[in-house]
Amino acid sequence: MIHKLSQKNLLSKKHTQRYRQCFALNRNVAGFNILKKELIYTLVSDKSDGAFIWDIDNNKYIDLTMGFGSILFGHNYTPIRKEIETQLAKSWSVGPISPLAGKLAEKITAITKTERVAFFNSGTEAVMVAVRIAKAVTKKKYVVFFKGAYHGTFDPLLTLKKNPQTNMAQESIPGITQSILNESYIFDYGSEESLNFIKKNKDHIAAVLVEPVQSRNPSFQPVSFLKELRSVTEQSDIALIFDEVITGFRIDIGGCQKLFNILADIVTYGKVIGGGLPIGIVAGKSKFLDVIDGGAWQYGDQSFPEVKSTFVAGTFCHHPLAMAASLKTLEILESSNGELLQEINLRTAYFCTRMNEFFKENYPKLSMVHFGSLFRFVTPGRYKELYSQLLLNGVYVWEGRNCFLSAAHTEEIITSLEDKIKLSCRQLAEQGIIKLKE
Structure with a gap:
């Protein structure tokens, strides 16, 4: 995973190293672990639209960070x-x-x-x-x-x-x-x-x-x-x-x-x-x-x-x-007379319910919690590797791990998101990092 992500985010890592001497950024040391040193960097992005962002390597991601929760309607609305x-x-x-x-x-x-x-x-x-x-x-x-x-x-x-x-x-x-x-x-x-x-x-x-x-x-x-x-x-x-x-x-x-x-x-x-x-x-x-x-x-x-x-x-x-x-x-x-927010909240609730059913059946140590359109993955111990695997599969979650859905996260995008989460879990299980329910 380390090699694949380093290759995928090559320009983000080069940018981080290029400016580290003059640019003091606490996010570039968040969760530092000497064994995972090559994965400690913040994604660098200069393009966003709707529910997506693109990094400077031109990789496309479903964005779950959404401006730390400041983006409700979608990027570039x-x-x-x-x-x-x-x-x-x-x-x-x-x-x-x-x-x-x-x-x-x-x-x-x-x-x-x-x-x-x-x-x-x-x-x-x-x-x-x-x-x-x-x-x-x-x-x-x-x-x-x-x-x-x-x-x-x-x-x-x-x-x-x-x-x-x-x-x-x-x-x-x-x-x-x-x-x-x-x-x-x-x-x-x-x-x-x-x-x-x-x-x-x-x-x-x-x-x-x-x-x-x-x-x-x-x-x-x-x-x-x-x-x-x-x-x-x-x-x-x-x-x-x-x-x-x-x-x-x-x-x-x-x-x-x-x-x-x-x-x-x-x-x-x-x-x-x-x-x-x-x-x-x-x-x-x-x-x-x-x-x-x-x-x-x-x-x-x-x-x-x-x-x-x-x-x-x-x-x-x-x-x-x-x-x-x-x-x-x-x-x-x-x-919208409250309907817009209600729709996003319900969409988030249904998404979390479906994912929790999947986790319970396959990876019971994983779960999601939510309030309205704010949600978090619950990832004990080695299950935190999920975030790196998600990044590799095109899902961006920032270091603080609060996630948000927006009006731009359509059912089609959420279906794709669910597929990427399930794929990431299977890949982590294949690597022996997390365990499939026996």
Whole structure:
């Protein structure tokens, strides 16, 4: 396999080696294993369309990464591309605020049942601001989050370790020091222990940050826990923050808030809504968003911003191209009245069901888990070789292993995908890497 993949991805490997000295890219060392050193590289691609990408060796792949979940309609989707091209001809400069920003904010508040919206450049920035405004408004300093969640690269949330006695987050990554983590507590997601801790320490906790359904564990959907968490935080002047950067505008146009009928105080969005362009969104109650700009006031009277503001900023936060792509995304989603998302979600469910039946019958250690159109392979031990075999057979899954179907993944493409997965399993079994059920 190593030789075949090295030959197939020859130019990707040459590109990686050519620029390694000057281009520091963490993905080019992800999962490093000295025995698999020749397979440690990121695919280099300069062409994509629909459900497919092509690498610079001109190999075609069914794409299951889909821009880390940011591509919902398919690559190079004509309505989005045309909207970007139209806006590009008008203006793509920043400085004065694009007139599209206000329109987009108004539309988001209506769809998500929030009151105010602020724009940023990424999901990480959105989470960072959400935590900041929660602390500013509650005047408390501690944050609770949960093991297994992904909240971007904000320093106080970058650890999987905790002190077993205090539950305080502990440093585990070079550069993330303990002092940065001293205001963060981490618990197992869905645990009764976390609820008891929050109740006991309510006077000191500013926010509870949660991925309603964790992208790394999509089969765990603890709705009753979330409802209890909503009740506890609401009674304790604690901001409940939903991180819906991945699930927002994908599982439902109203995200997990609508699906589970739970309204958070602050919600972060990104990925899908940007139509493939960078965006981060903080939405929520005026009580929290007012701390960004002092709150609402009027011209022509004696009103003024009455809330003391914190500080947020960013050169490209309201980029006209991102605003245009986001407005078009929402227009498309609204025009289908939820049917588009439901169709993709059902297609994913049927696909995962069929594959799990195949795995159970033939390779019982393999399985799939999913939530909406997000899914993951469960690949213990040597079964992780599946990803390399899939790449060899024309299926691309990135190093983080979250997979997504899009509107461009037709039944015909999914049938081809299933065939490639089955072929990859048979080939791994023939190599003695995985075992066929006896």
